[in-house]
Amino acid sequence: MERIAIVDMGSNSVRLIIMDIGPEGEYHQMENVKETVRLVENTAPDGSLNPKSQEHALETLAFFARLCKVRQVDTVIAVATAAVRRAPNREEFLLKLYRETGINVKVLTGEEEADLDYVGVVNSVAPETGLIVDVGGGSTKLVGYRNRLKEASATLPFGIVTLTDGFLTSDPIDSQALAELEEFLTEELARLDWLSQYDTVVALGGTARTLARIDRRRRGYKPDITHGYELQPEAVSDIYRRLADLDIQGRLRIPGMSLERADVIVAGIAVINHLLKVADIKQLITSRSGLRDGLLFQYLARETQDPILPSPLMHSVENLIHYYNIESFHVRHVNNLALSLFDQLRPLHGLDTYERRLLIVASLLHDIGIAVNQENHYQHTFYMLNNARINGLTHRELVTCAFVAASHERYYLHGVREYLEPAGPLQREDFRRIMLLSLILRLAKSFDRGSSGVVDGVKVEFDDQTIRMRLRAKGTARLEMQAAMAHASDCKALLRRDLQIS
Numbered sequence: 001m002e003r004i005a006i007v008d009m010g011s012n013s014v015r016l017i018i019m020d021i022g023p024e025g026e027y028h029q030m031e032n033v034k035e036t037v038r039l040v041e042n043t044a045p046d047g048s049l050n051p052k053s054q055e056h057a058l059e060t061l062a063f064f065a066r067l068c069k070v071r072q073v074d075t076v077i078a079v080a081t082a083a084v085r086r087a088p089n090r091e092e093f094l095l096k097l098y099r100e101t102g103i104n105v106k107v108l109t110g111e112e113e114a115d116l117d118y119v120g121v122v123n124s125v126a127p128e129t130g131l132i133v134d135v136g137g138g139s140t141k142l143v144g145y146r147n148r149l150k151e152a153s154a155t156l157p158f159g160i161v162t163l164t165d166g167f168l169t170s171d172p173i174d175s176q177a178l179a180e181l182e183e184f185l186t187e188e189l190a191r192l193d194w195l196s197q198y199d200t201v202v203a204l205g206g207t208a209r210t211l212a213r214i215d216r217r218r219r220g221y222k223p224d225i226t227h228g229y230e231l232q233p234e235a236v237s238d239i240y241r242r243l244a245d246l247d248i249q250g251r252l253r254i255p256g257m258s259l260e261r262a263d264v265i266v267a268g269i270a271v272i273n274h275l276l277k278v279a280d281i282k283q284l285i286t287s288r289s290g291l292r293d294g295l296l297f298q299y300l301a302r303e304t305q306d307p308i309l310p311s312p313l314m315h316s317v318e319n320l321i322h323y324y325n326i327e328s329f330h331v332r333h334v335n336n337l338a339l340s341l342f343d344q345l346r347p348l349h350g351l352d353t354y355e356r357r358l359l360i361v362a363s364l365l366h367d368i369g370i371a372v373n374q375e376n377h378y379q380h381t382f383y384m385l386n387n388a389r390i391n392g393l394t395h396r397e398l399v400t401c402a403f404v405a406a407s408h409e410r411y412y413l414h415g416v417r418e419y420l421e422p423a424g425p426l427q428r429e430d431f432r433r434i435m436l437l438s439l440i441l442r443l444a445k446s447f448d449r450g451s452s453g454v455v456d457g458v459k460v461e462f463d464d465q466t467i468r469m470r471l472r473a474k475g476t477a478r479l480e481m482q483a484a485m486a487h488a489s490d491c492k493a494l495l496r497r498d499l500q501i502s
Contacts (some may be wrong), residue, residue, distance in 0.1 A: 007078035011040035026322035040083035040138035061290040080141035082413025089387035110155030124289035124391040131198035163267035195279035200277030207268030213256035313392030338444035344460035382406035407438035446483035
């Protein structure tokens with residue numbers, strides 16, 4: 001087991017994550033610490049870093065160094081972004097950091113920063129084509145990608161702190177100053193004509209996370225997770241106008257607002273809101289992945305030098321199987337049986353490759369809840385699938401997989417109506433999808449009841465009245481057949497046929 005730390009010295013905040021990396025390349029985050037330092041605040045006219053901000057950053061990095069020592073970190077990867085990049089006194093600052101903490105901080109170029117955002121996003125979000133926006137404290141990164149390949153990028157020399165200091169200095173915000181900020185943003189973004197080539201914006205960073213959290217709270221949305229959360233442009237505009245009309249204390253009373261962002265959040269959302277307008281974007285998706293994830297994938301691919309994953313979804317699934325030590329032979333055998341049943345029963349259930357993909361995820365992870373406790377592990381499975389960061393799925397797909405995986409012994413639909421639109425991502429037609437996929441998974445699970453692989457395969461035939469399943473078995477499979485026949489009534493209800501197994 002290897003343990004690495006990644007330090008991101010941003011213009012607004014300084015962050016540390018500590019990751020455990022296993023022998024198969026599996027990884028798990030064990031620490032995530034943030035300190036709002038605002039290196040970009042109160043800089044000199046030439047961009048030199050303020051002494052108080054430098055001291056705050058030094059104290060933070062010293063704390064991170066002590067934490068890394070306690071956690072027995074093997075490798076520390078530390079980078080700095082716009083505020084340090086533009087500072088004439090950066091070499092003196094970086095030398096002081098190294099001397100007093102032992103951490104060597106690399107200053108990223110704007111292009112390197114955008115590239116890392118791109119790697120982090122395409123390895124973790126569902127849209128294969130989109131426009132990435134990362135609004136930092138002192139800069140804004142924009143990356144366009146299509147079919148998961150980077151097409152264009154730009155780094156703009158303004159962020160939430162510099163825009164707030166330059167335009168929004170009064171509390172409450174002066175309407176004329178807000179209009180001037182909006183005009184400035186419209187002009188700056190209009191210079192990049194390639195922005196309008198995309199229909200979806202993927203927003204990352206603290207501003208995007210706060211925006212998503214506020215929208216979820218006001219909707220009562222479930223699941224209450226940020227990564228992959230979808231907003232319409234109208235919702236972004238509404239939240240922006242609402243926050244701009246309040247003073248700082250009023251913003252702090254908004255559910256979902258973070259204490260350290262209340263004074264700068266309006267400028268951050270202004271960037272996102274005007275990007276949606278200027279580029280005529282139809283949808284916004286928020287992402288918890290970005291620069292730090294890009295550094296992680298870059299480190300994992302240090303031998304191949306290719307950090308772009310072939311399949312973010314299957315990478316996530318395999319990572320969870322390895323990390324939680326799920327019984328690999330059993331879940332893979334159940335997955336094979338489930339896919340065989342799915343394909344042979346296709347004329348009856350009418351599902352397609354979209355649902356087949358969800359069945360793969362649910363069948364491979366249906367036992368993940370055992371990592372918490374064997375008792376009621378279906379409940380733990382549901383919770384873990386909704387919270388374990390399975391990349392490459394929309395919220396609708398994620399919740400569907402969670403209900404299917406948790407239904408591998410009996411239907412688990414506890415609270416399912418709370419996940420329906422408009423409060424959640426599920427739609428009415430998802431009920432039938434969940435029922436059918438869970439029936440197939442339960443039959444496959446029954447055929448490997450003893451986790452021994454005794455049932456090697458299933459041949460399915462059917463007519464207007466009966467579905468006949470013939471098992472190819474290595475030995476007696478009476479108990480497996482008995483377990484499968486317990487689902488005959490569900491087979492009759494959903495597929496309109498009696499079930500026979502021999």
